[in-house]
Amino acid sequence: MGLGKTLQTISLLGYLHEFRGITGPHMVVAPKSTLGNWMKEIRRFCPVLRTVKLLGNQDERKHIREDLLVAGKFDVCVTSFEMAIKEKTALRRFSWRYVIIDEAHRIKNENSLLSKTMRLYHANYRLLITGTPLQMTRLLDILEDYLMFRAYQYCHIDGNTGGEERDAKIEAFNQPGSSKFIFLLSTRVGGLGINLATVDIVILYDSDWNPQVDLQAQHRAHRIGQKKEVQVFCFCTEYPIEEKVIERAYKKLPFDALVIQQGRLAEQKTVNKDVLLQMVRFGAEMVFSSKDNTLTD
Template identity: 55%
Template sequence: MGYLHEFRGITGPHMVVAPKSTLGNWMNEIARFCPILRAVKFLGNPEERNHIREKLLQPGKFDVCVTSFEMAIKEKNALKRFSWRYIIIDEAHRIKNENSLLSKTMRLFSTNYRLLITGTPLQNNLHELWSLLNFLLPEIFSSAETFDEWFQITGETDQQEVVQQLHKVLRPFLLRRLKSDVEKGLPPKKEIILKVGMSQMQKQYYRGLLQKDLEVINAGGERKRLLNIAMQLRKCCNHPYLFQGAEPGPPYTTGDHLIETAGKMVLLDKLLPKLKHRDSRVLIFSQMTRLLDILEDYLMYRGYQYCRIDGSTGGEDRDASIDAFNKPGSEKFVFLLSTRAGGLGINLATADVVILYDSDWNPQADLQAQDRAHRIGQKKEVQVFRFCTEYTIEEKVIERAYKKLALDALVIQQGRLSGQKTVNKDDLLQMVRYGAEMVFSSKDSTITDEDVDRIIAKGEETKAALDAKMKKFTEDAIKFKMDDTAELYDFDGDKEENEADFKKIVAENLVVELPRRERIRKLQ
């Protein structure tokens, strides 16, 4: 937009459509790079929007209209009045379904040029890619069927050829920029997996959850119930106080018990003073907003200053928190964020440490979260600490995430982009069963009193071992021809053998068949 204005004399009007959470950042960046452009943020309640429509959004009074996906749909009649020079869609994979309301609405606007900005243009299959290209150039990419035919793998054309064809077609329409291309001086990002044991209370809950749902696990259960068990086990790995009745009280008091009852909290309590001492600033991500409440109590107890953003934080509060954290000389040491709400479009490059308290099923969400700190403007090396509870479902979730990333990197398998969005039932069963032996064999806490440097050194070894395993996995997958029986997501060992082991462990540890208990009410 700056180039068009400065060199070509084209002043607009342009429209930027982006997620609501990033509009503040868009306005800041326009003011920073192109202060000459008059930008209007089109957002707010009906009265505010009415004022913007009548006073600001008038021909000749503005150059750029920045609005959200929801507003573009709600205010389409007001926006249709203009003939736009450029329509720019941020997080453009949101229009990958050509039949969605957003995609249909965006096609109504009159515009000379269209620009899509996305970090994931190739997500699941070729049809979604066609949908984006069709939006850019409806005359050229008019038929989805023809597009699919171009990229069919047949006997004569092998995968390599199809990939080359696809790249050739995409090249004129795609400008791919890595951060390292744009900013040569960006320091690297280093990820370390820190493994930690469970407290006595966590073991008690973990064992109880497995025992309660024995018949589901033994019988294989349906996916929905297995997912629920998996969710409960992950809550247990995070903190037992996520379950109702676990925390002593009322009255509820904040004290050392908040730390000692969860392995990850013990680890966090060792790590933060060290980071504070070296003048680092920290982002902590979790998927569970209830866990952020516990972390808030902990930070207050230890006297650390912090900010917080989750899905319920309003736009103005978000912007205020980000500004408070980023301002020069800020006293804020920690920023608590929920992975999905805080992983989008926020710039927190004043932090140089990212702690992933728990991992997302979708590895892309964790990568987006890390990139809140690893952005242009970052002056220090970014360290990512991924917390993982040993011998539990979490180890398998992390391994699956790495496998999914490795598969995504292979791009195309049999004319379709490899991408398994959901976890299948067998994988879930393997994950839930993993580590049961350790949990049943001892009731004692497995939290060690190792110092944090030793834990970090072990974490680096764990990460190196996982990288080596993934390298072999990728090599195997490249040699591999997709067929219906293949399971790239297969986990360690033979399923029947695992099942027999699991039944044996349970039989040895349960003298009597436990009665069915009422399900613990989900707090999430």
């Protein structure tokens, strides 16, 4: 899709090799049609990595297994989804540093043969790369897995939650002395009639392109009955597109205010140039004036 996923992944492997002394072994599992490109890009951008492509008929794969795919003779094994299933016996002999799955939406169904097979491999880390959204609420599922692992009590609402279940979770969370530690909800759902007056900390883990959606989600805590000061934190990873999403969101807010409050500007038939320039600069100054990359009001 031209998002630079392949190059970023190769950069990671190159960094591990050159700066951390971690030479592998790593395994890249990708669609068969992309294996040639993976091999070409690795040779082009990080030729120090010794790469083996596991693909071919039975005789060719036997040669690769016995002569090339030998501990100490390679750094990266590039193979297809089909080969990851067929050659699982040979591939399970290795303890992989990174198992990298390209087009990772293919394993979204945890009951699929590919998904089950990939979970058989021993690896220190697993990297899933995809240009196809798993984001909308899949990230909430990942956070839910973490909360279950830590044995935290929580509530979870997304677009698939039924009305009665939704009301029951909100009521359980707002109960005095509730054992629920955290309330997970998508920003899109967060603006639809949810009252969380007992919440005093709001964390925007994954921001929306539309800043009004984020504001509506925050306002679930700014409700009648709130007795504490509400703190809002917006998590952002430095440098990738997420930073641009937040930057654009802050730039949009003054324009939204202009549209919403246009009735107040009725007397002033036109908005002068200085006002528009001030609005455009507002969001940029909020983003770029912070030296520690933390945005605060």
